[in-house]
Amino acid sequence: MNLNSHKIPDVVNTPSRFRNPIGKYRLSRSKECIACGRCVEICPYGVHDIKRGRVLTRNAYRCVGPDCVTPCIKECPVKALSLRRNPTFDTLGDYRWTPDLLASSWHMAETGNVPPGGLEYRVGASGGGFDKLRLLLPLPGKALPVEESEVDVGVDLNRRNDRAHRIRIEVPFYGGGMSYGSVSIMTMLSRIKAASALGTFCCTGEGGYPDELKPYDDHVITQVATGLFGVREETIKRVKIVEFKYAQGAKPGLGGHLLGDKVTPGVARMREAVVGFPLFSPFPFHSVYSVEDHKKHVDWIKAINPQALVSVKVSTPTDVDMVAVGSYYAGAHIIHLDGSYGGTGAAPDIAKKNIAMPIEYALPKVHRFLIQEGVRDKITVIASGGIRTPHDVAKIIALGADGVCTGTADLVALECIRCHNCESGRGCARGIATTDAELMNLIDVEWGTQRIINLFLAWRRELVRILKRLGMKSLRELVGRTDCLVHLDYMKKQE
Amino acid sequence: MPKKYAIHTKPAPNRFKAITPSGIIAWEEGCLKCAVCVKKRCVYRVYEQRGLDSRQMVDSIDNQCMNCLRCVQGCPKELIHKSSNPEFKSLGDTHWTPDIIAKLWAQAETGKIPVSGAGYPGPFSGDGFDAMWTDMSEIVRPTRDGIHGREYISTAVDLGKTPRHLVFNEKGELQSRIPKFLDIPIPVLMRVPSFGAVSEETIRGWAMAAKRLGTFLCLPVHQGKKHLDRYRSHLMPILPEGLLKSGRGLRGLRAVELPWTETWDEALNSVRKAMPSALISVHLPLDKAVKQRALALARAGVSMIHLEGSYSGRAMDDDSTAMKDVLRSVHRALIEEGIRDEMTLVASGGLALAEHVAKAILCGADAVVIDFPILIALECRMCRRCVKGLSCPVEIEKAEAPWVASRVYNLFGAFHNQLLEVMGAMGIRDARRLRGEVGRAMFFEELDKPVFGTLGEVKEGYELE
Numbered sequence: 001m002n003l004n005s006h007k008i009p010d011v012v013n014t015p016s017r018f019r020n021p022i023g024k025y026r027l028s029r030s031k032e033c034i035a036c037g038r039c040v041e042i043c044p045y046g047v048h049d050i051k052r053g054r055v056l057t058r059n060a061y062r063c064v065g066p067d068c069v070t071p072c073i074k075e076c077p078v079k080a081l082s083l084r085r086n087p088t089f090d091t092l093g094d095y096r097w098t099p100d101l102l103a104s105s106w107h108m109a110e111t112g113n114v115p116p117g118g119l120e121y122r123v124g125a126s127g128g129g130f131d132k133l134r135l136l137l138p139l140p141g142k143a144l145p146v147e148e149s150e151v152d153v154g155v156d157l158n159r160r161n162d163r164a165h166r167i168r169i170e171v172p173f174y175g176g177g178m179s180y181g182s183v184s185i186m187t188m189l190s191r192i193k194a195a196s197a198l199g200t201f202c203c204t205g206e207g208g209y210p211d212e213l214k215p216y217d218d219h220v221i222t223q224v225a226t227g228l229f230g231v232r233e234e235t236i237k238r239v240k241i242v243e244f245k246y247a248q249g250a251k252p253g254l255g256g257h258l259l260g261d262k263v264t265p266g267v268a269r270m271r272e273a274v275v276g277f278p279l280f281s282p283f284p285f286h287s288v289y290s291v292e293d294h295k296k297h298v299d300w301i302k303a304i305n306p307q308a309l310v311s312v313k314v315s316t317p318t319d320v321d322m323v324a325v326g327s328y329y330a331g332a333h334i335i336h337l338d339g340s341y342g343g344t345g346a347a348p349d350i351a352k353k354n355i356a357m358p359i360e361y362a363l364p365k366v367h368r369f370l371i372q373e374g375v376r377d378k379i380t381v382i383a384s385g386g387i388r389t390p391h392d393v394a395k396i397i398a399l400g401a402d403g404v405c406t407g408t409a410d411l412v413a414l415e416c417i418r419c420h421n422c423e424s425g426r427g428c429a430r431g432i433a434t435t436d437a438e439l440m441n442l443i444d445v446e447w448g449t450q451r452i453i454n455l456f457l458a459w460r461r462e463l464v465r466i467l468k469r470l471g472m473k474s475l476r477e478l479v480g481r482t483d484c485l486v487h488l489d490y491m492k493k494q495e
Numbered sequence: 496m497p498k499k500y501a502i503h504t505k506p507a508p509n510r511f512k513a514i515t516p517s518g519i520i521a522w523e524e525g526c527l528k529c530a531v532c533v534k535k536r537c538v539y540r541v542y543e544q545r546g547l548d549s550r551q552m553v554d555s556i557d558n559q560c561m562n563c564l565r566c567v568q569g570c571p572k573e574l575i576h577k578s579s580n581p582e583f584k585s586l587g588d589t590h591w592t593p594d595i596i597a598k599l600w601a602q603a604e605t606g607k608i609p610v611s612g613a614g615y616p617g618p619f620s621g622d623g624f625d626a627m628w629t630d631m632s633e634i635v636r637p638t639r640d641g642i643h644g645r646e647y648i649s650t651a652v653d654l655g656k657t658p659r660h661l662v663f664n665e666k667g668e669l670q671s672r673i674p675k676f677l678d679i680p681i682p683v684l685m686r687v688p689s690f691g692a693v694s695e696e697t698i699r700g701w702a703m704a705a706k707r708l709g710t711f712l713c714l715p716v717h718q719g720k721k722h723l724d725r726y727r728s729h730l731m732p733i734l735p736e737g738l739l740k741s742g743r744g745l746r747g748l749r750a751v752e753l754p755w756t757e758t759w760d761e762a763l764n765s766v767r768k769a770m771p772s773a774l775i776s777v778h779l780p781l782d783k784a785v786k787q788r789a790l791a792l793a794r795a796g797v798s799m800i801h802l803e804g805s806y807s808g809r810a811m812d813d814d815s816t817a818m819k820d821v822l823r824s825v826h827r828a829l830i831e832e833g834i835r836d837e838m839t840l841v842a843s844g845g846l847a848l849a850e851h852v853a854k855a856i857l858c859g860a861d862a863v864v865i866d867f868p869i870l871i872a873l874e875c876r877m878c879r880r881c882v883k884g885l886s887c888p889v890e891i892e893k894a895e896a897p898w899v900a901s902r903v904y905n906l907f908g909a910f911h912n913q914l915l916e917v918m919g920a921m922g923i924r925d926a927r928r929l930r931g932e933v934g935r936a937m938f939f940e941e942l943d944k945p946v947f948g949t950l951g952e953v954k955e956g957y958e959l960e
Contacts, residue, residue: 128619253920422612
């Protein structure tokens with residue numbers, strides 16, 4: 001299989017599925033408007049529209065506000081337009097996913113490009129970690145010139161050089177596990193179809209492997225987690241990558257919990273469980289109490305599917321470095337560190353905030369320890385748990401990761417607004433994380449697929465642009481390059 | 496194993512509509528009267544169940560809205576909007592934040608631990624206990640059938656003095672005198688807060704809860720009136736300064752608290768004489784002198800020291816010093832002195848969430864005392880109108896004792912379950928072993944600089960992005 005011939009998919013403009021997309025600004029047009037069409041003419045973003053002699057502000061969400069170079073509010077001859085912030089916009093989001101980050105991700109999912117202005121699309125407002133790190137780039141023209149077509153952002157996942165598949169992903173990210181049951185089949189299909197188009201993978205999570213995913217087997221990672229829900233010999237044989245989930249960042253050291261309401265007949269069949277009863281995925285694997293036990297698990301997968309790559313997903317305790325080395329010696333190809341601030345499903349707030357450390361601390365620790373042990377180039381290190389933007393990807397790679405897993409970003413592309421109510425009642429009211437028959441039909445698979453493709457194509461473009469600025473031809477050159485980063489709290493004044 | 500400690504919570508509804516972070520603004524003007532209005536299609540049926548509370552003049556809609564924004568995004572005339580609620584933002588202060596207050600309300604109402612989807616929404620880290628994470632264990636689990644299983648995690652701790660060793664005679668009979676100690680099933684005591692629209696009925700409710708929970712309520716001695724007689728075994732009165740003349744009126748009490756003064760030893764002796772069988776706790780302000788004073792008290796055989804931090808969880812005399820650092824240093828000093836295991840250390844001041852309980856214990860306390868959370872459990876908005884002599888917007892003084900007790904009981908139920916969550920993840924099965932276990936904690940100061948401290952150089956000819 002020659003994956004190098006992978007064709008990058010095209011961006012197809014894919015607007016919001018709702019009538020009124022949410023923008024940062026609101027433009028109001030008063031009765032004074034004389035329909036001269038001046039605003040339609042000068043707006044670079046297509047905010048205004050003229051039809052049969054009437055001018056309408058159709059796409060106010062695209063307005064970049066004060067960043068606009070040809071502001072319609074000033075150019076209007078009768079001053080009929082007024083601009084103000086959208087109050088709804090300010091009720092959205094939180095410290096990590098600010099309203100700006102949400103809206104810029106929606107822009108990328110619609111257009112495949114980063115926003116033209118008005119929105120901060122690189123960092124959030126958490127006041128630490130990624131949000132205090134900045135990329136240190138040579139001034140334009142200073143780095144070695146690199147052609148865009150020369151830049152490689154792909155990642156080889158098998159670095160052990162054993163008899164398992166040689167797998168390369170074309171973009172430095174793949175989809176993290178979200179189970180059938182926690183999200184709808186529409187969401188699952190959208191993510192997997194997008195992964196397949198982008199030349200990467202997407203994980204099924206712990207909830208079985210629905211038959212609908214069969215056409216995309218070569219892009220599926222199936223998860224073996226503590227509840228072993230939906231794990232069968234046949235599903236292990238079907239895929240190229242198998243992921244062991246020991247723990248997850250959002251609730252490290254705690255099991256998974258699917259509320260009874262979400263156990264619909266379809267979910268129950270898939271998980272071989274009873275309709276309407278809650279399902280607990282225990283913690284930990286009761287068959288694993290040591291690295292030796294873990295090796296037994298890995299060997300078991302290799303006996304069933306000798307060519308499968310084995311990924312080990314762990315959370316980030318103090319001794320995460322030892323866990324990573326242990327996983328390597330047990331035969332894993334990928335060590336996947338899930339930091340404490342990520343996660344998509346429901347989890348106790350006390351766990352999300354307090355248990356285990358943020359990925360920004362864990363990853364450099366693991367990277368350094370693997371180098372000391374002399375095995376860093378034999379294992380692929382994947383980071384997840386709070387990766388929101390292409391800049392986060394570049395930063396965590398510079399801290400020592402080979403690639404990342406995404407989760408929340410995919411959902412934001414599908415217009416998740418992070419209301420945090422995934423678990424209540426019928427599930428997500430916006431049809432993303434639900435198994436309710438009516439609500440899940442709010443998402444059309446084609447639409448969802450294209451939104452996710454667009455978002456990640458925009459990420460890819462940003463990463464290529466960053467690498468070009470750094471004078472690097474491959475993302476591999478950026479791995480562990482902490483000299484390309486500056487932390488604002490420790491920044492020295494320029495001489 | 497001893498019987499498992501369980502707090503059986505049941506919902507205790509709010510008496511007033513809670514203040515919400517945002518509100519719905521829906522205009523009527525320009526409405527097209529669509530046959531299938533977005534309001535009718537609300538997933539949570541918020542508009543259908545809408546009502547006006549005539550007493551409070553509050554529209555119930557904001558309390559039911561789940562912020563999915565489908566109506567906002569669906570209305571063809573864009574007549575529906577959401578807007579942040581300034582009243583919510585102005586709740587409390589910088590320590591007792593609107594978010595903390597709202598979380599305490601919800602826990603007291605439902606008895607359930609706060610759970611939400613879609614990752615952690617808060618800041619990266621912060622001051623005090625926010626600069627701390629608790630550890631987890633990848634493969635080791637303290638119990639074999641889950642944290643709520645039969646093989647349970649114990650949150651019980653002892654208050655009082657444990658002897659260094661036991662002495663037996665030749666016949667194998669115990670010779671040592673066993674000092675007085677009390678065990679409580681949850682490492683949280685409560686104290687009547689320093690302000691609040693509190694009535695005798697409120698205090699009775701808190702005392703009821705303390706007894707049901709098996710913990711203690713600390714209160715100024717003059718508040719411990721006759722109506723609390725049934726709960727005396729679970730009260731810990733705070734004695735006035737000075738010598739105690741007689742133990743009259745203090746019968747039936749198992750514990751008392753004594754404020755620290757320069758002449759604490761005389762006062763302590765008078766209390767010991769008057770109440771020979773009671774556990775005596777000395778109340779020490781958490782300030783610059785705390786370490787020396789705590790050492791002196793411990794050397795003199797005081798069995799329990801209560802360190803009281805400020806209203807916002809800091810040193811009493813220095814706002815830049817966090818309680819966690821003082822606790823760690825006092826705990827260490829007592830260990831170095833070799834007397835840590837012979838006394839009990841409890842901490843109070845600004846402790847607001849279940850995570851603070853676990854973190855204070857990790858820093859060296861045996862147990863904690865909470866004050867304002869038991870008031871916020873009663874819907875207090877921390878508006879301080881009562882301090883100015885104005886009426887309480889949620890009429891706390893009128894609440895009946897059983898309701899007060901069930902709200903606080905629920906709050907403790909939620910705290911207990913959250914303690915089980917963090918202890919379970921840490922692989923710790925007994926709250927007594929959590930104390931001072933900093934190996935199961937991670938601190939910002941120890942993590943941030945080693946990772947990022949060297950990332951400070953901006954080379955010439957480079958720019959930041």
